[in-house]
Amino acid sequence: MRTVFKTSYDADINMFQHRYQFGWYALLLVIVLVLPLYLGSYWLGEMTSLLIWSIACMGLMILVGQTGQASLGHAAFLAIGAYANVLLQQRLGLPFIVSFPLAGLIAGICGALIAMPITRLHGVYLAIATLAINILVDDFIVIAAPLTNGVQGLFAPAIEIFGLTIDRYRTPIHFYYLALAVTLLVLFFYRNLMRSPLGRAFAAVRDSEISAQAMGVNIARTKALSFGISAGITGLAGALIGHYAGIFNNETFNIIISIQLLLAIVIGGLGSIHGAFFGAAVIALLPQSISMARDNLNWLFGTRAFSVPGMETAVFGLILVVFMLFEPRGIYGRWLKIRTYFQLFPFYRKDMFRRQKSYLKTERMR
Amino acid sequence: MDVLQLLVSGLANGCIYGLIAMGFVLIYKATEGVNFAQGDFMMLGAFICVGLTNPQFMGLPFWVSVPVAIAAMGMFGYALDLIVIRRMFGQSQIALVILTIALGFVLRFIAGAIWGHEPISLASPIAGRDVRFGGLVLGLDEVFVIIVTIILTVVLWLYFNRTKLGVAMQASSQNQLAAYYMGIPVKRVHSLIWALSGMTAAVAGILFASKGSIDPSIGLLGIKAFAAAVIGGFGSLPGALLGGMIIGVIEPFAGRYMPSGYAQIMPYLLLFLILVFRPHGILAQVHAKKV
Amino acid sequence: MSLLEFDNVTLRFGGVVAVNQVSFNVEEGEVFALVGPNGAGKSTVFNLISRFYNPAEGDIRFDGKSILGRKAYDIATLGIARTFQNIELFEHATVMQNLLVGRHRHRQSNFVTELLFTPFVRREERRHREAIEKVIDFLDLQAYREKYIAGLPYGVRKIVEMGRALAIEPRLLLLDEPASGLSVEETQDVAFWVEDIKKQMGITVIMVEHDMHLVSAVSDRVLALADGKALSLGTPQEVQNDPKVIEAYIGTTDEKQEVLA
Numbered sequence A: 001m002r003t004v005f006k007t008s009y010d011a012d013i014n015m016f017q018h019r020y021q022f023g024w025y026a027l028l029l030v031i032v033l034v035l036p037l038y039l040g041s042y043w044l045g046e047m048t049s050l051l052i053w054s055i056a057c058m059g060l061m062i063l064v065g066q067t068g069q070a071s072l073g074h075a076a077f078l079a080i081g082a083y084a085n086v087l088l089q090q091r092l093g094l095p096f097i098v099s100f101p102l103a104g105l106i107a108g109i110c111g112a113l114i115a116m117p118i119t120r121l122h123g124v125y126l127a128i129a130t131l132a133i134n135i136l137v138d139d140f141i142v143i144a145a146p147l148t149n150g151v152q153g154l155f156a157p158a159i160e161i162f163g164l165t166i167d168r169y170r171t172p173i174h175f176y177y178l179a180l181a182v183t184l185l186v187l188f189f190y191r192n193l194m195r196s197p198l199g200r201a202f203a204a205v206r207d208s209e210i211s212a213q214a215m216g217v218n219i220a221r222t223k224a225l226s227f228g229i230s231a232g233i234t235g236l237a238g239a240l241i242g243h244y245a246g247i248f249n250n251e252t253f254n255i256i257i258s259i260q261l262l263l264a265i266v267i268g269g270l271g272s273i274h275g276a277f278f279g280a281a282v283i284a285l286l287p288q289s290i291s292m293a294r295d296n297l298n299w300l301f302g303t304r305a306f307s308v309p310g311m312e313t314a315v316f317g318l319i320l321v322v323f324m325l326f327e328p329r330g331i332y333g334r335w336l337k338i339r340t341y342f343q344l345f346p347f348y349r350k351d352m353f354r355r356q357k358s359y360l361k362t363e364r365m366r
Numbered sequence B: 001m002d003v004l005q006l007l008v009s010g011l012a013n014g015c016i017y018g019l020i021a022m023g024f025v026l027i028y029k030a031t032e033g034v035n036f037a038q039g040d041f042m043m044l045g046a047f048i049c050v051g052l053t054n055p056q057f058m059g060l061p062f063w064v065s066v067p068v069a070i071a072a073m074g075m076f077g078y079a080l081d082l083i084v085i086r087r088m089f090g091q092s093q094i095a096l097v098i099l100t101i102a103l104g105f106v107l108r109f110i111a112g113a114i115w116g117h118e119p120i121s122l123a124s125p126i127a128g129r130d131v132r133f134g135g136l137v138l139g140l141d142e143v144f145v146i147i148v149t150i151i152l153t154v155v156l157w158l159y160f161n162r163t164k165l166g167v168a169m170q171a172s173s174q175n176q177l178a179a180y181y182m183g184i185p186v187k188r189v190h191s192l193i194w195a196l197s198g199m200t201a202a203v204a205g206i207l208f209a210s211k212g213s214i215d216p217s218i219g220l221l222g223i224k225a226f227a228a229a230v231i232g233g234f235g236s237l238p239g240a241l242l243g244g245m246i247i248g249v250i251e252p253f254a255g256r257y258m259p260s261g262y263a264q265i266m267p268y269l270l271l272f273l274i275l276v277f278r279p280h281g282i283l284a285q286v287h288a289k290k291v
Numbered sequence C: 001m002s003l004l005e006f007d008n009v010t011l012r013f014g015g016v017v018a019v020n021q022v023s024f025n026v027e028e029g030e031v032f033a034l035v036g037p038n039g040a041g042k043s044t045v046f047n048l049i050s051r052f053y054n055p056a057e058g059d060i061r062f063d064g065k066s067i068l069g070r071k072a073y074d075i076a077t078l079g080i081a082r083t084f085q086n087i088e089l090f091e092h093a094t095v096m097q098n099l100l101v102g103r104h105r106h107r108q109s110n111f112v113t114e115l116l117f118t119p120f121v122r123r124e125e126r127r128h129r130e131a132i133e134k135v136i137d138f139l140d141l142q143a144y145r146e147k148y149i150a151g152l153p154y155g156v157r158k159i160v161e162m163g164r165a166l167a168i169e170p171r172l173l174l175l176d177e178p179a180s181g182l183s184v185e186e187t188q189d190v191a192f193w194v195e196d197i198k199k200q201m202g203i204t205v206i207m208v209e210h211d212m213h214l215v216s217a218v219s220d221r222v223l224a225l226a227d228g229k230a231l232s233l234g235t236p237q238e239v240q241n242d243p244k245v246i247e248a249y250i251g252t253t254d255e256k257q258e259v260l261a
Helices: A010-015 A019-039 A039-065 A075-091 A096-118 A123-143 A173-193 A197-207 A209-214 A219-245 A255-268 A273-301 A311-326 A331-344 B002-031 B039-055 B062-083 B093-115 B140-162 B164-174 B174-181 B186-211 B214-230 B236-256 B264-279 C042-049 C074-077 C097-108 C109-118 C117-137 C155-169 C183-199 C211-217 C237-242 C243-248 C253-261
Strands: A157-161 A165-166 B131-134 B134-141 C004-013 C014-024 C032-036 C057-064 C078-084 C172-176 C203-209 C223-226 C229-234
Touching: A010 C117, A019 A039, A019 A173, A039 A173, A039 A197, A039 A219, A039 A255, A039 A273, A075 A096, A075 A123, A075 A255, A096 A123, A096 A157, A096 A219, A096 B264, A096 C014, A096 C172, A123 A255, A123 B093, A123 B214, A157 A173, A157 B164, A173 A197, A173 A219, A173 A273, A173 C109, A197 A219, A197 B062, A197 C097, A209 A219, A209 C074, A209 C237, A219 C109, A255 A273, A255 A311, A255 A331, A255 B093, A273 A311, A311 B093, A311 C223, A331 B140, B002 B039, B002 B140, B002 B164, B002 B214, B002 B236, B002 C117, B002 C253, B039 B062, B039 B093, B039 B186, B039 B214, B039 C229, B062 B186, B093 B214, B131 B140, B134 B140, B140 B164, B140 B236, B164 B174, B174 B186, B174 C117, B174 C183, B214 B264, B236 B264, C004 C042, C014 C042, C014 C057, C032 C042, C032 C211, C042 C078, C042 C172, C074 C078, C074 C097, C078 C155, C097 C117, C097 C155, C109 C117, C117 C155, C117 C183, C155 C172, C155 C183, C183 C203, C183 C211, C211 C237, C223 C237, C223 C243, C229 C237, C229 C243, C237 C243
Parallel strands: C014 C229, C032 C203, C032 C223, C078 C172, C172 C203
Antiparallel strands: A157 A165, B131 B134, C004 C014, C004 C057, C223 C229
């Protein structure tokens, strides 16, 4: 077990607490960088998908995990990012290197604007408002067909950066590195957020709005900012999804995707960056695992029952139910417990991470 | 004439939404939790009834399978609370929302696995018959839906406000610890309300199935029903019905008189506007924290 | 000119008059106590100053200027800090992080520089943490720095709550029942801290308290409230011996004789 002995404020401020922690993450970075050398193009594609979903999950995590605002409609921002990116390239002829960040910015501004009327809502009301927003954005895409090509969807062109062509099928390695670069950038921003006054203000809004106000935190503006940053990051993920999928329409970003995103970050572990990655792993790798398991299960039970559509969402739901009942802190929470067990061995006690029980006292005043 | 027909069919749909919405409100009033799988409860209730009645499954008489289906859903709701929901005691409201969303997925899959994904109709004696009323031709099923819904709403409202158990349920949603001290078996009360909610959903499902065809994805109606509950005011049973009626009536009229594409967004647009300007709904309940 | 002027303020909740034409002034550098039975309106006075409620009548002035036009989140920037009766700490954060939120008023960076974590932001972080260390030192919270609030005992939480208010570097500190639920020793600690806050830091303190020993020990002046009305204003001795106050708390001798007869 390691004792961290701090001799300066920087020890708290720095990204990594000590050299060993930095070492582990550096190793992870090296592995991730050399991955294309060992994986075939199919699995590389899956890894790229994982990275893109990680970006989306990080976006949602900032809003839900850090600021405590529920959102059942984040696919709307995926859509805004995807459409903005492609339309800026197609209609205005902007290169990817300009349209991509711009798409994120547009999604972010939309997020902040949409948030402004709903900052007063809490809990389930907020979730339902975001759900309504998702449905409205989906329908708006269809209504604005002259601009967005409605249900027929848009084709995402191949990416051109300084003469280098990046296409998901023809140059999967380049696409992988592009997704990796964006992921690392978002990770950098997220990590900076967590150690800055704004990140603490987000957590304050999550835990106690009243005392946050007493500390000088402008609740409405902070929530809108959180929505904005979250939507912006999710918009970037959406733009990448557009290129990854090649073609997309309003159906690609429906409420099921929104719900899956939320379920994923809960499974991953709410409130932590690791949780976003674990959750993304579940979204990205689950369909594949199910397909592989499906044939075996069908053969094993001699039925065709497992080939029923909707199996993926059902398994996803089942995983979430299991986690909620037995490990509400998610995959990352379980990982923390395991790690603490080994760190404190043999002094680990069973109820170290036990949550305080709280009784319901309503905040409704009739 | 035309308008009246639209109105009645809109009201009938609205009653279904209202019944599902009342299921939401029942659970909310007793536990301050939100059951996002309420729409899928309705779907399950409908399928159980179909599975009992239709000749290709079990072929029981309609008037036998209806109470059996309702009772089955009541037991399902009770069991669900006992086994799953009770473990979420003390966690945040959003945690329950997320859990029930996931449950909805699982229920949808199970229904599809058991009864198939093809649209199927309930072999009910009400379907397809007409009622003539002073020159109007109304579907018997639609009129039946409206009547049953109104009766059920009145019964539930009386239950909540007049009976001992109903008041106990309200108490346990307002201050659990105090309810315990007063001798109210809070956890059992919760299971009972889930059972009641399941039964209400079953009624909604059976009425829906006798009006048209069903398939496992009809649970997504729950979203519209949720909008109805919010519009009407989340803590109010009559409000839930009112919200449902409003949405139910807006849909066909918007479809007739507005350009296509705008009609289906009307319920959600209305929902959004209410959330922004009057989040507590029409028959409101106020939220404020005392420090 | 007084630091805080509460001028003929009235607040109604529906039919109930929570605060009824209450007036008092708090001078800079003094410790001012608000006492009264439960429901007298003491915390409501605080909530009015914090701008959670709007008075129906009257004015509240800080440093001579009315604060009725201000929003709740503006009050900290004016230099008014408060604690809460029911402890409103940030449960899922550490003590350090709670205290650091108290520094929000002194935040010079904006969200762009923070996302990029420029050297300026880093210098600011050091500055904030240095300021927090002074509060930790004052309240002896060193052992609890990295602990999550969710696991801390009640007494420590009360101290952290006070620390968070001090982190704002306020001119006026509102303490809502600082000693409720504390043992005798902890209450004595509170008394010493309030004295140090007044003498060493020069912060004006308004305190809502039920513990009359604490009130007598540290306050310069006391205002007794009952049923939303101001009963008596003066030194602790004067207020404790005021017949109107005794009547509100205990009842007069006439009533006692009637009961016995």
